[in-house]
Amino acid sequence: DTKTTQPTSMDCAEGRAANLPCNHSTISGNEYVYWYRQIHSQGPQYIIHGLKNNETNEMASLIITEDRKSSTLILPHATLRDTAVYYCIVRAPFQGGKLIFGQGTELSVKP
Amino acid sequence: GAGVSQSPRYKVAKRGQDVALRCDPISGHVSLFWYQQALGQGPEFLTYFQNEAQLDKSGLPSDRFFAERPEGSVSTLKIQRTQQEDSAVYLCASSLAPGPIYEQYFGPGTRLTVT
Numbered sequence: 001d002t003k004t005t006q007p008t009s010m011d012c013a014e015g016r017a018a019n020l021p022c023n024h025s026t027i028s029g030n031e032y033v034y035w036y037r038q039i040h041s042q043g044p045q046y047i048i049h050g051l052k053n054n055e056t057n058e059m060a061s062l063i064i065t066e067d068r069k070s071s072t073l074i075l076p077h078a079t080l081r082d083t084a085v086y087y088c089i090v091r092a093p094f095q096g097g098k099l100i101f102g103q104g105t106e107l108s109v110k111p
Numbered sequence: 112g113a114g115v116s117q118s119p120r121y122k123v124a125k126r127g128q129d130v131a132l133r134c135d136p137i138s139g140h141v142s143l144f145w146y147q148q149a150l151g152q153g154p155e156f157l158t159y160f161q162n163e164a165q166l167d168k169s170g171l172p173s174d175r176f177f178a179e180r181p182e183g184s185v186s187t188l189k190i191q192r193t194q195q196e197d198s199a200v201y202l203c204a205s206s207l208a209p210g211p212i213y214e215q216y217f218g219p220g221t222r223l224t225v226t
Binding site: 031032034043044045085091092093097098104 | 155202
């Protein structure tokens with residue numbers, strides 16, 4: 001069962017911040033929010049994950065609302081190479097934590 | 112270091128043939144997952160191994176699909192009597208240990224086309 005809702009597509013200007021929203025209103029207290037992206041013809045690439053607190057790494061920032069019902073992935077300075085499908089995933093803590101992908105958001109970064 | 116590798120990258124099979132797809136996970140990774148991705152869709156979970164034990168095979172679509180990881184490292188996904196609906200990209204992923212704090216690293220996938 002897909003537990004996340006994302007917009008189908010988004011555009012972003014090169015050099016600007018890309019903010020990708022995700023709704024996960026039925027998330028449980030022990031479930032993590034994960035973000036992956038998939039560039040055409042490649043395997044999914046891990047971006048970032050979090051439980052309750054906001055997280056930042058070299059690729060992106062993850063902002064999780066206090067009630068944990070939604071989150072936003074932020075790419076601070078989008079480049080053309082960031083054009084990809086971005087998947088927001090709620091990950092279960094049991095059975096190794098299989099990933100349940102939805103349809104994702106197709107992000108197009110334009111010059 | 113080396114990532115997850117999969118072979119072959121492309122496979123064309125005639126309907127009814129058996130195929131075997133190989134996954135080499137990152138060395139030392141305990142958990143291994145197989146996913147199936149149809150054209151235009153997100154990946155769908157097939158099966159999960161912790162070392163050599165297959166702990167979850169709930170996503171395997173039929174008894175024609177079989178996966179193994181006999182020594183807890185390399186894994187093989189076998190599809191018997193392939194059908195056209197089996198055409199998809201098959202993705203393998205590994206993670207250091209079980210649990211949701213460990214990210215999964217994906218291979219490039221094997222694109223299977225059944226004619």
